[in-house]
Amino acid sequence: MSRIFALIDANSFYGSCERLFDPSLAKRPVIVLSNNDGCAVSRTSDAKPFVAMGQPYFQIKDVCRRENIAVFSSNYSLYGDVSARLNQVYRQFSPEIEVYSIDESFLDFSGFGDRNLEAYARELHETIFRWVGIPTCVGIAPTKTLAKLANRVAKSSPDLGGVCDLRDQGKREEVLKRVPVEDVWGIGRASAAKLQRLGVITAADLAALPSPFARKLLSVVGERIVHELQGQPCLLLEQVAPQRKGCAVTRSFSARVTELDQMLEAVSAYAVQLGEKLRHHSLATEALTVFYHTSPFDTGPQRSVQKCVTLPEASADTLTLLRAARDGARAIWKEGYRYAKAGLVTMDLVRLEDAPRALFDAYDREASARLMMALDAVNAKFGRGTLHPAAAGIKRPWSTQFNMRSPRYTTCLDELPLVF
Template identity: 55%
Template sequence: MARAYALSDGNSFYCSCERVFDSSLARVPVIVLSNNDGCAIARTQEAKSLGIKMGDPYFKIKNYCNLSGIKVYSSNYTLYGDMSARVNDIYRSFSPRVEIYSIDESFLDLTDVQASHRVSLARDMRSTVKQWTGIPTCVGIGPTKTLAKLANHIAKTIPELGGVCDLSDEEERAAWLVRTSLREIWGVGPATARKLEALGCDSVGDVRDLDPRLARKGMTVVGERLVYELRGIPCLDLETVAPTRKGCAVTRSFSDRVDDLPRMEEAVATHASRLGEKLRQGRLGTDHVTVFFHTSEHDRDRPQRSVSTVVTLPEATNDTLVLAKAAVSGVRRVWKDGYRYSKAGIITTDLMPLEASQRALIGGLDRERSRPLMEALDDCNRRHGRGSVVLASSGWAKARSWSTKFNMRSPRYTTRIDELPTIR
């Protein structure tokens, strides 16, 4: 049986989440900003029509937003993540196989659905998601994941399609492909687009008609797969089980420049705590961490510095106490006064399942003592909210002058009882 995939995507997902809980935002231009209220990362159609572009720095458009009546919000990732989970629960009632591709996009396997029923099922799914969660979506259907992604783009840009586009039929697909720019192909960035244009391609149809060997020569095996996927030959299956992490990073820009050692130690210890939490979720461990911090290139009148150091551990671990101690030692190793640092982080690679990792003969860690302590730490933070129990080296959350700014964040309606919507 021929494969069939659907890609369902939340329209302006972050902004739509804000609108669900504030009816006054309907048909009003809305944007959501990145960490530290830096750049526009989500925009409603009304905001796009007013000229707000993806990535516009907020400090440049702040006055324009005020004059134009554009509502501005800080990122509320707790709310967005919970709404995403609710939407995906609905998707699973329409398909047994769902791949969560991103916070607002999911692939569904519709192979077992009759071809004549797929569009009506997609419309029913859109209606259900809108009724149960308030989130508007668009659905693209195709015989490959690449074509489903392309169909989703068409569904978003052609209102007459009613939010659903099906590229399963070969003749209909051919008509759409010659009308669509190759820059709309999933995974084709500016550099790849220039390579394809140099080969004489202008539309998606031109890329589909490329010799696969030529595509492989210019863009490796990824280019060859792309050509086959556009021809309706599946090369990518759904990833319903998330692949095991190979690496992990926790990095943050500071809301204010950090120029003293105690605050840098506090920030890096906080990042190490989050790293340990992520590793424990995957039952993984690491035997080394890389700590880095640097100044901002925008502080052109200030001295610049960027440093990193690797701290090796005696054996693999995911113990927050061990990771934080190692991270702080790395900071002390490379710290220099006289600089205003703008960002810091902790990175690790070559992760391994903790139970299968090799133990140290000398100077090993006490895992038997560590495990119940970390379980208790995670349980407290799950039950009472992240940051309820922290290391002393991470400092008191409300006193962290460097922590990320969310000055215009909406309430976390679905996960914090003290932030529930109120009716007056």
């Protein structure tokens, strides 16, 4: 049975989510900013002529005002919930699905018999807009790499109506000739430059490379890309996400941190979030690295430091992680600097049930498990952060700012939309 993949991608996802609950934005350009309202990270199509991706907000304030561009802080609660709703609908169209990112998913369309798959993809495209309200594009092809490329064509060609089918080899060859090699999924900037020096300019040129030469030039990854462009599937759906190897919680401060107490409060809050992440994935860590640094854009003295703290045994206990984070932060603290960012990073994670134990138990695992279960249950029921250690702070003047965030319409009872 030949494999058929579909990639469905939400158009300008963050901006589309903002438009979802505010009809006044339907014909108005929208951009969404990064943490602390720093840079543009999402733009609707009508905002792209005025704002470049990653452009700092302070540089475009006047442009946004002049062009009547709506500007929002990131609203991750809303975006994550809408993404989950999209994937619920996707699963009604295919039992096999890979959630590739917050706004992209691969669906397996293999084995659908004599069904007209292009018409089926259009039904999916229309159902998503009717049920969820998010515009999408769908690419269909015999490999995941070609499906990504088909999706890109659908997005850039309005006359296709949001769906591009590249199963036909003749149509595929014509499209590959028009796609720059740097736009092929998996070809990074350095690889693209290397290929262009050799005269490989388009995706068609890349697909024509002999397999041994592609492997020598771009490793086994590049060889797979060539096979995929030729219509030979090498990448299957990852329906079960691979186990995380590492986990991190890092944030830029909304105001420079100059006092140890504030730094300890910040890393304590990050430890709480790290513990939540680890327990959500049933993972534990044996060590964590604490880091903080100044901003290269500040005129004062510069400093970047980190400290690895080893735990008595692998754990996902918030209180254990919090103590380790605070110990690490104290050990590398130095007065006289204006710190701009801090974070916690873990590597070599292990499954909680497989975590090695110390010869003499460092703590009561059963009591810890019960306490963390109760903590997570309270926060799941009443909202994240409802219950947390006092060391993580209350007012948090250093915390990330979202001064232009829209309401969390679907995840916060106090911010539900009202109809009068």
